[in-house]
Amino acid sequence: MSPVTRQILVATDGSVSSTAAVEWAAMRALAVGAELRILCVLEAYAPGLQVPPDYLERDREEGERILKKAAQAASAVAPEISVSVDRRTGPVAETILAEIGEASEVVLGSRGRGGFTSLVIGSVSLKVAGHTDKPVVVVRQTIDRPHGTIVVGYDWSEAAQRALTYAFEVAARTGAKLRVINAGNSTIYDGSIYTRVTRADLIAGEEAALRAEVERWRQENPDVTTDIEIIDGHPAWVLAEASKTADLVVVGSRGVGTMRAALLGSVSHGVLHHGHSPVAVIGSVRR
The missing domain is CATH 3.40.50.620 (HUPs)
Incomplete structure (x- = not known):
């Protein structure tokens, strides 16, 4: 039986801090010899709402664009690692928690594109960090030079x-x-x-x-x-x-x-x- 490969899960919505999270997760995956799984969760529309097909297609294209950008960012800092991407629809924090599975740790940006700009930490990061026993790393918009x-x-x-x-x-x-x-x-x-x-x-x-x-x-x-x-x-x-x-x-x-x-x-x-x-x-x- 082949050994199970370690996996790191990083969620992205295309925001500055989530891009920094992808880069951090890629470097972490390189350091520990893990695969990197990039997840994009699009908030679901309200139940019963009649959503025009072109809106759904627009959302699909947006998700694909975000994932492509994230994969490129990961490969730029750690070209040696294996990267996979997934797109889901649903409540963001709950969906991330449901997708953790066998991942050894989770990496998130400090704040996504939604919410109040005055908040340093977004509700998604707080909810995920508070509801899993896996390590959750929250990354800010910029990462300073290494301090060692x-x-x-x-x-x-x-x-x-x-x-x-x-x-x-x-x-x-x-x-x-x-x-x-x-x-x-x-x-x-x-x-x-x-x-x-x-x-x-x-x-x-x-x-x-x-x-x-x-x-x-x-x-x-x-x-x-x-x-x-x-x-x-x-x-x-x-x-x-x-x-x-x-x-x-x-x-x-x-x-x-x-x-x-x-x-x-x-x-x-x-x-x-x-x-x-x-x-x-x-x-x-x-x-």
Whole structure:
């Protein structure tokens, strides 16, 4: 039996950010030896609406044009990869989620052609990132020159462990340095039990615990240069600031299952909105 080829799914609507997403996905596919599947989803007309045939033909031609442009963009940055294209009609986010299948990860533009131009992150990106356990990478309209650094937020949760695994894999494939950041607001300790414990002691203890936690990933990826950092501040803002000099920020999301769990956590939501680099959201495994 031949081995199953890894597949990366990228959705495009022809917008600037989705074109950047296609290029990022193509480079990622090249790095991991994956096939690239490009999906264009056209919003369906309202049920019962009598749509003239020429409108449907126009939509078909538009979808084909978008896919052709996307395939050309992918081949321009990674001519060695295998590229396939598909067009679907339906609710955009729901259709993308239904098409994920065996794809190892999903790549999306931060905002499509629809919606309010003032919004940094579109509703499609937020919905897809919050409703799958596959890694979802959200790419902005432009990608800066490589910084050689991957940033991952870590808080000991299951999703954070999966995020760390993904971040190490990306760093190992690209030769980038990895910054593992644990961020949080300082706790003010009252009472005599803490009078001889300094803030520096607390940070040193947290850093030692984090370093020990990360060690098993480092042993599996000995060639990845890893920095461990404990930073005071809200995690979303700390990671957003770190994204200014990062090629990718990796964060864990809440798990999926219940409606509450399907929503993005405040940190991943904040980094998606305020980050400057592509952001990978890693969900918990489905139960």
